[in-house]
Amino acid sequence: MTRLVELSHRITEGMITYPGVPGPRLGVHLSREDSREVYAPGTEFHIGSVELVANTGTYLDTPYHRYPQGPDLAGMPLESLADLPGLVVRAEGAPSVGLDRLAGLDVRGRAVLLHTGWDRHFGTEAYFHGHPYLEPEAARWLAERGPALVGIDSLNIDDTPPRGERPAHTLLLAAGIPIVEHMTGLAALPGSGFRLHAAPPLLAGLGTFPVRAYAVVDG
Template identity: 50%
Template sequence: MDKKEKIDRNENKGASFLVDLSHTIEDGLVTYKGLPAPVICDYLSREESRTRYEPGTEFQIAKIEMISNTGTYIDCPFHRFENGKDLSEVELERFVDLDAIVISIPFSQTKEIKKEHFINYDIKKRAVLIRTGWDENWNTEQYYENHPYLTAEAATYLKECKVQLVGIDSHNIDDSSGNSRPVHTILLGAEILIVEHLCNLSLLPRDGFTFSAVPPKFKGVGTFPVRAMAKVNTVRL
């Protein structure tokens, strides 16, 4: 049974259900070209643990070495601003059960996402998830280049609408072909959280769901992987 079939069955039961919007992180995964891939290995293997415990008892303890920009991750103000809130300082309410909307802007139609793409939607004080379809290129060479991105004008409009969070299924919410990052600057400067490298947005309805993306409570860290998810409340009759 594929993901779409599971969702259809759950909807027909009339129950809320969860949709995973995160990529899987594994050893050697490159999220952003030029940044190191994670190293995931055993610190204590099951075989080694058998020498420490009574027969029949074994454990595995993993060792992970990675940068914080790995997989599907959330950006907090500290990522861009020295005095901005870090992961430990952002209120829990900013990460969980946000009223959300998906706006579809296929990369086949445009790579440049403008203010005009948002004007006809009710986005005020919501989490805005931008579905471009670029996640189909995940973990390929194509994923890193010529990806969809927001303009500074679009970011300013989202800021004026007081959105809570902006997510995208692309490599970067900014145009990464140059060194300027106006979208990060505008959104994080307004304490609007950013989630990049989302996936599976095609499995969601346009609205009628909440969005959650909770990172660990790290001090002095402004971005970190999350298990991003949607709780879909819309029931198809």
Template identity: 40%
Template sequence: MTEYRASFDAAIAFSNGGDLTVHGFRVDLPGPDTAEPDIAALFVASLGLLMTDTVELANVQIFPEPHKGTRGGPSDPRHNREPEPGDGRGRLVELSHLPQEGGTYLEAPGGDLGAVELVKSVDLPAVVVRVTGARRSPIGVGSLAPFDVRGHAVLLHTGVREGHCLASDAAAWLVANGAVLVGTDADGLDDCAHEARPARESLLGGGVPVVERLTGLERLPPTGALFTAAPPRLLGVGRVPVRAYARLPLA
């Protein structure tokens, strides 16, 4: 089977300031028709660049060449590996607000909490994506691409109640890359100034539960914790308060 790679120049701007320019960079591709946004995401993932705001590609060339094992690419040995659940003996961290503080909520795909499987809400390997201190702009694919999200709960640590919404293409990227739950410490994933909820709708439409108004995410490591937010089995009910918590990895 023919394998493909891409060569390109790239200019990156970071959400906390600064930029980076590269020339003639190469990444493995899943196929010859890989779109430029996907190439940009592979580039960010390959370098593990955090808080990436924008990526502009130029001089993109796609050609047949054996894969070199690009991190996050189709030949990365982690790509098809199941996430490790851990041994479950670490310290517990409270991540939910009290009801008088507004509570923490889980919304179920299809508006049916009874259909939320335990494998999508209990002891999920967590990835914490920190955008605290960044400009209050939509969280894009560039902020997510450095992380292996397949089989994980992706927790967005914004540090604010509103202002850091999730871009709709980033939500679609999370679905396509196998995230099983998405949470945020903000009041919602979308811009509260608008009625449309494209990020939430994209996630729920892709079968991914959403947890909003988390707290305490600053106490979690970027990876290694196990996240739980199990809702009651209520048929025909779509959104309820939940007790969310995480179990830290052993030191």
């Protein structure tokens, strides 16, 4: 018996994911009423429209986000984004995730999800200030050990001073390891024994995009 666990935030009109990034605009390209003029009597459809910045909601960062020669969304193999064996690193209440949380873990080929509990603030002003992040030394340790993907349920995987160097992005994406930020629901996952799916649309020329991330939990 398996169960599915939702790991993405819902995208709604005007929601703010990151300070300075405009919220999405959800509209209608063809209303049901107008479609009645296009289709046969008794047949109607709704076709919506979406305008959003790629860094909205729970989203995937590919190497192209940081490096112009790195693979973009369309260049990422499914093997890096779907049906990945998962591992949760517990750091709820900690100001950052350091090497002490990772020591001794077998991360190679796994989706390593950093559970900080910060998702409880999503949608509030508190979410934008003092968020947990992955320490540079821990990011380097991960980049050297080849996880398939690294995710976090926080505002950013890096500390976010105004002009920061973003070492976690720099190290992980240079190693070809995609990142999923603004995750949620990690508290509902076991430490291991689940498979992660976090594939975006097959878009060329973009480095980031929202994903419907979810886990399939065994037993």
